[in-house]
Amino acid sequence: MRTIPPALRAKLDSGVTTLAQAWKLTRRDGVVAGFTDHDRDLVIDGVIYRAGTGFGASEATSRFDLSVDGGDIAGALDDDTLCEADLAAGRYDAAEIESWLVDWNDVSLKALTARSTLGEVRREGTAFTAELRGPADRLSQESGRLYIAKCGADLGDTRCRADLGNPAWRGRGTVTALAGTSIMMAEGLGSFADGLFSAGRLDWSSGGNAGLAVEVKQHRLVAGEVRLTLWQAMPEPIVAGEAFIVTVGCDKSFATCRDRFGNTNNFRGFPRIPGNDFVMSYPTPGTVADAGGGASLFDPVPKEMG
Structure with missing residues (x-):
């Protein structure tokens, strides 16, 4: 539920408004930038929201189910605010976006309209269009542990525990x-x-x-x-x-974990899990599986056929 200050609500109800949109962008490295579609810069809570960048927003969509909310913002690339090199370097990947509706006559009158993350960015010349993804986007991302032969941890993280300072x-x-x-x-x-x-x-x-x-x-x-x-x-x-x-690199195989890192106690995969070849296989004459005796497919030395 959005909280709208009573004074701002009164202006909205009057039909006479001095409103602008503002966007606060916070990168993963902590850098903060502000943008507005007003014709002059606004200072809100100590952050300068710059005008003259051509920023504008599309109509936002919102649903009652778990579908991903979305919208777009568009603007001009500018070395002083948002440059193409930083976008290409990934510095703005998954940046957090706060969308505000603000009274430019009194910037203390503002309402947070949406929180989102920066998605796909399309560039054309000196202009760009960025996709905004709502909080429901996190529900579509893969999480949890997968049952696969290779390790599911990232080298050196808290599950792997390999000391990359070695x-x-x-x-x-x-x-x-x-x-x-x-x-x-x-x-x-x-x-x-x-x-x-x-x-x-x-x-x-x-x-x-x-x-x-x-x-x-x-x-x-x-x-x-x-x-x-x-x-x-x-x-x-x-x-x-x-x-x-x-x-150092790791191909996430059990052999590399054992031979290169001596870290098998922290291996986060299932090296003996049957793969697609096993699922699609079938008994054929002359094989261990056809000979009976309950031989394990993973025995280091298969049982002799009788």
Whole structure:
């Protein structure tokens, strides 16, 4: 239920209003930005809501069932407020949005009309349109534990408990050359085994991408040089001399958990669960399953056929 201040309600009932829409955007890193469709900036609770950004909102939809509420906001990209590089870098992914109806003559008269998160952002030239997703969107997201052969934990989290600060699993490197947009040669990692950082995380500590992270697709030793292939291109071009920190990767298999990390007590998968091949299989002559005797499919040494 929305709470509307009595003074604002009286203005709404009078039919004569001085209203504007305002949006407060809070990124996951704590950065806050404000925008309004009014023709001048508004200061509300210490936050500057900037005008002149072309911000406007579509009609919002709301339902009584558990369907996801939605709407759109549109505006212009501006390096001082909302720039394309930050959007491409993912800094605004899943940002929280508060939508306010405010009296621009007296900004203390305001009503919160919606809370949402930033969804898909579509860019065209210097303009953008962003999808707003209501709280019911969380109900459509996958949660809980899955019964799969591979581990369901993230490497180093509270369920995995692997210590990623271990120097054997963490390295500092510097870009020496580029072999493609997302392929680079690096120094400082020559002591690490081939493939150790595949599926790992690379955090940039200098250069245009400083503060951003990306997953490593492949870590190879090629003719004595270290080659790292990233899963996606970075928002800013990678330049030789830029520094980074890279941490070990994990393919979430039981063998890797056992052999690389010695962490089988915290393995969060079910390595012996039957897969699709087992479900679709059937008995054939000459196999253990057809021979009787109750042999386990997972015995390290199958029983001899009688």
